[in-house]
Amino acid sequence: MSELSVNHLLGIKYINEDDINLIFETADHFKEVINRPIKKVPSLRDITIANLFFENSTRTRLSFELAEKRLSADVINFSAASSSVKKGETLIDTVNNILSMKVDMIVMRHPNPGAGVFLSKHIDASIVNAGDGAHEHPTQALLDCYSIRERLKDVAGKKVVIVGDILHSRVALSNIFALQKLGAKVKVCGPKTLIPKYIEKLGVEYEGNLRKALEWCDVANMLRVQKERMEISYFPTTREYTQQYGVNKALLDSLGKEIVVMHPGPINRGVEITSDVADSKQAIILEQVQNGVAVRMAVLYLLASKIQHNEN
Ligand code: NCD
Secondary structure (H helix, E strand, C coil): CCCCCCCCECCHHHCCHHHHHHHHHHHHHHHHHHCCCCCCCCCCCCCEEEEEECCCCCHHHHHHHHHHHHCCCEEEEEEHHHCHHHHCCCHHHHHHHHHCCCCCEEEEEECCCCHHHHHHCCCCCEEEEEEECCCCCHHHHHHHHHHHHHHHCCCCCCEEEEECCCCCCHHHHHHHHHHHHCCCEEEEECCHHHCCCCHHHHCCEECCCHHHHHHHCCEEEECCCCHHHCCCCCCCCHHHHHHHHCECHHHHHCCCCCCEEECCCCCCECCCECHHHHCCCCECHHHHHHHHHHHHHHHHHHHHHHHHHHHC
16 A cells, blocks of 8 residues: 555544554654654655644644654644634634645644544645544554554554543544554553543443553553643542552562553653653653654655645
């Protein structure tokens, strides 16, 4: 297979295993490029990309921007805090105004689940979802799976536990879809109040006990408690959360095997993960960030080649 089955990356739900493997093989090539002294290729010289961030972001925004620049695309950035969205403009109007300036691709983070899917029905540009509310964050899941493949050689057959605030996490949902499409087994762990009621319908088992979950897994993906998405209290205190669902060195050392520890960032040190774990060799947190650039280059490159292909 040499091209993606989709024209947008709206969620992992909409792509298949072949798409994911094509993205990984393309990312292998770009990973080699970004480790060269000259970290740039001219592939997207004729493409203009708008990064539309209607919600806060540090690493995802920087990672996309770097990926775009490494591919030589023209890049414009927009953040909702300083835009006319605050003046009452609709999303379609905002984006169409930007597109009339001849933009080919949109990378969008938006607080509303489904914002990317909605937009893709109304505009011509290719859209990459950089996180839509508590729904999906497809490039994060791709870079997470890519990092597992890099550390453990393969994703198929691996046991992955996602720990923490599954209910509010787009990273969790996209990871569940991606890991399952690649043949991994997935469990979730965390306070019952932070686990969606439909989780078993996704083919995912719930384990309430962190030690048991860690004894079972090859990889633990530790998520942040997303306080900003909570209107009520889901657990008694942060201290109690950490006691039950935080990983620390003593717990990992007592497992009698070495598991891989991941975190999508931003980390709350001392809450879901202690510093000695986050900074240890078992943690691949910075590899995830580094791989994010190569994986996003691959996604943008493959989607852009479809735009050019359609025009011929
Ligand atoms: C996550 C996000 O924004 O969904 N961060 C990220 O993109 N790396 C997770 C989070 O905010 O906890």
